[in-house]
Amino acid sequence: MEVVTAALRAEGEDRADARKEGVWGAGKLGEHRPEVRLRLLPLLLTLVDDPGTATERLVNAWRKNDDVIERELVRLASGDDDVLADRALSVLIAADVPEATSLLARHLSDRPRALAATVVSEAAGRIRYVRPLACDPALLEAVRARLVSDGVGEEESAYLLGLFAHWGPKAGSAIPELLAVLPRFPRRVPEVLASVVAGVEEYREVVVDALEAAIGRPEGGEDAAAALRRLA
Template sequence: MNFGREWEGLDRVPWERYGVGELPGVLRALASSDVDTSQEALEELYGLLLDLGSTVTPATVQAVPWIARLCAAGLRTSALLFFLGSVAASEEEEDIPPGTARASVSAHLPLLLPLLGHHEAEVRQLAVWAVAQCRSPENSWEALAARWEVEEEPSVRRDLLFGCALLDAVSARSLVSTALYVGQPDEVRLAALVVVPDTGLPWTAELTVATVSLLPASDRVGQTPWITDPFPDLVERLVERGRPGEAMEVVTAALRAEGEDRADVRKEAVWGARTLGEHRPEVRLRLLPLLLALVDDPGTAAERLANAWRKDDNVIERELVHLASGDGDVLADRALSVLIAADVPEATSLLARHLSDRPRALAATAVSEARGRIRCVRPLACDPALLEAVRARLVADGVGEEEAGYLLGLLAHWGPQAGTAIPELLAVLPRFPRRVPEVLAGVVARADGHREAVVDALRAAADRPEGGEAAAAALRRLA
């Protein structure tokens, strides 16, 4: 670009006074034909004028005219439109009157509005962002609405919905209603659903069904500066617009989505539950059973959220303890597993009381690390009641290899404190010959009365094909 007469004033601005004396060089580098030079200048521009990505300063306001001219000249247009929109959207202003940054961008709408019809879809998309963030409907609503009528690119139509709703939510209702029709591209329908709360349109059961049908939304909405996670954003907007009941309905429906192919739906549902719980803590108790139902669902992080709520609110912990005290219930088992994973003291006595019907809670006593190659036991105390329960369960009929592994893991973790379990360990040595020898060697240290019997049993086991090596290793450890 030729920096001619219209750029003469660039060097007359006291950039040094604003602490950005290098800015004229950065702006000129943006116009460079060398891609690397231009990209480096763009990154430096953000560092100088948009601190931490959102804070605007007097230097930012002074630079807006030059950046708008670069946009209009077709130089790094998409990136600079995003920059200008971010400046206009910023609520963090330093050393300038409120609204000054937005006004500086709005003053250059005549340069930005023509870019709504640019031949590149990305430029049109980011022009919508920059124009709408100026919050000047009297100067831009008609241009955005007219663009909606002719725009064919889904990504631009999606962002036009966000932009029009921001400028004039009431006038945007007809656009949003049109965009909700089945047959519209997914990303357009998702945008319409997200902005429904802003427009004041009623939220219906049909919209809840439509929302869940479009989950997972993060993969469908595409790249846009308007939102990052559509579903939590929708939940937040419903709550902020005074519709917590509708937010609860759509989160509940998503959490209850069934089928192995809908695991990603339930994952996003947990994100929505987290958002709803942040804004309305009183609904956490109602959501807790639904979260517990998903603790075995891969990737949902439901257990992590339940534990976060437990740490934040002792009411949740008391409810988990209450649920875990139930008899023979899957929900109780999952509640206890959360308590064990969180090292809640009451978990030990609850596990002792219900050991036989809490398989998931028992499994929660073991922690896999290093991608499952190392397994250790959570620091459960060697409670007398739990020790007795483990001893009884270890020799019970029907205990398989996996369950026995967890029981033996507890005994190994307790070591000599579990010496009273030696009779049970000797009894199950033939059933689990690979694992029991090591545990026997660990618990017999202070049980002199049983040492001879343990050594004899291990010597006999060392001669057997299965588990012989483990028995021999245990004998060497005792020796």
């Protein structure tokens, strides 16, 4: 246990092999001594971003085979340590654990990695698909509020808008926020607006007007035109 713990705590690029060995050792130790998994879990979560260690795969394997691990992940994701909670929640989201939705809603602005885990991206960063998070009222309200916050940049907006696009007309109440950020994210918002407003007739006219106005802008004009064609 001491050797594995020391390897998992090895810092620096030159100690990457030690951490990789540590994750391998943790897997073997947890296989033969399941009772140590809870002690190793926080250390493993600190390495979920460490390339080449397959840490998240190991944690998820433990979660599937041991209900105690899933409950501990939920507990850590609810804790006061934002970094650890963010990593624990990202594992829960990637595993489609139902409790993850409400946890993300409560702490959205403090869970950047968990928010990023709501989508699966390709190598170039393009979103391949959005995980099937339910359009929970609390999460919908949290995403609406976050989208119009001052500190939201291109990358974070892509995740937030991805959720709206996935929810479609169920996210119709977010149309005012989408219209508000159309000038900030002119390439991404038009397609999402077309997806969300479909079947939400009370907003259709104002969305069409906003997209028509956006066509003449140098950035995002083609995206607005494509969204209008989709609506037509």
